[in-house]
Amino acid sequence: MTLFPEFSDSHSGSAILLSVKPKFADLIVDGSKLVELRRKVPSQTVGTIAIYSSSPVQAIVALADVKETIEASPTKLWAIAKDNGGGLTRAELMDYFDSKKTGFAIMLENVRIYGKPVQPTKVFKTFSAPQSFRYLTPKELEKLEQLLASEVKK
Numbered sequence: 521m522t523l524f525p526e527f528s529d530s531h532s533g534s535a536i537l538l539s540v541k542p543k544f545a546d547l548i549v550d551g552s553k554l555v556e557l558r559r560k561v562p563s564q565t566v567g568t569i570a571i572y573s574s575s576p577v578q579a580i581v582a583l584a585d586v587k588e589t590i591e592a593s594p595t596k597l598w599a600i601a602k603d604n605g606g607g608l609t610r611a612e613l614m615d616y617f618d619s620k621k622t623g624f625a626i627m628l629e630n631v632r633i634y635g636k637p638v639q640p641t642k643v644f645k646t647f648s649a650p651q652s653f654r655y656l657t658p659k660e661l662e663k664l665e666q667l668l669a670s671e672v673k674k
Contacts, residue, residue: 533567535656537580539649545573545581547607549633555604556626557597559617561589562653569628570656570664572640574649579637583668587627600625638667 540548540556547553548571556569566589571582590600594617598610604627606613617623640647643663656664 533565533586534562535568535570535658535661536562536566536653537570537572537650537656538653539572539574539651542573542575542577544607545571545577547605548584548628548631549581551631553605553607554628555601555606556628557601557606557608557613557616558624558626558652559620560652561624561626562655564655566626568656568661569626570661572649573637577637578649579639580643580664581634581637583632583664584628585630587629590625590627591622592625593622594620597623597625632668634668638664642667 538556544553544556548556566586569584569586570580571584573579573581590597592600594614597617598606598613600606601608601613602610604625608616640649643660
């Protein structure tokens with residue numbers, strides 16, 4: 521079941537800053553991970569994700585578009601993760617979704633990598649790393665896009 525079918529053709533919607541463990545952020549940056557697995561997703565439709573690599577990196581490493589978000593059973597999510605570089609074992613995935621009947625696969629595309637990770641203080645007046653995610657204002661997203669344009673990895 522696709523929750524946000526409009527993402528197949530368009531990347532409209534809100535933007536979020538998504539906290540991702542460095543191990544998984546590195547896989548997104550190197551292009552081998554095209555899916556982010558979550559127990560919950562934002563209530564607003566999301567079109568753009570700023571990837572925040574959590575501690576010890578503590579920096580924004582990439583922007584990505586959301587191709588689609590799929591709600592499925594952990595078993596189906598394992599098949600999606602296996603085919604799209606989920607970066608974890610089946611046992612780890614099953615542990616993560618323990619007691620959940622369904623979870624979510626956020627399919628990423630058009631990942632744009634910062635040449636140098638962006639310190640959050642360059643974008644936010646005050647910053648506290650989100651536990652999972654936080655919505656970005658249009659001004660914050662614009663600032664991240666401007667930094668990407670000037671620091672994008674060649």
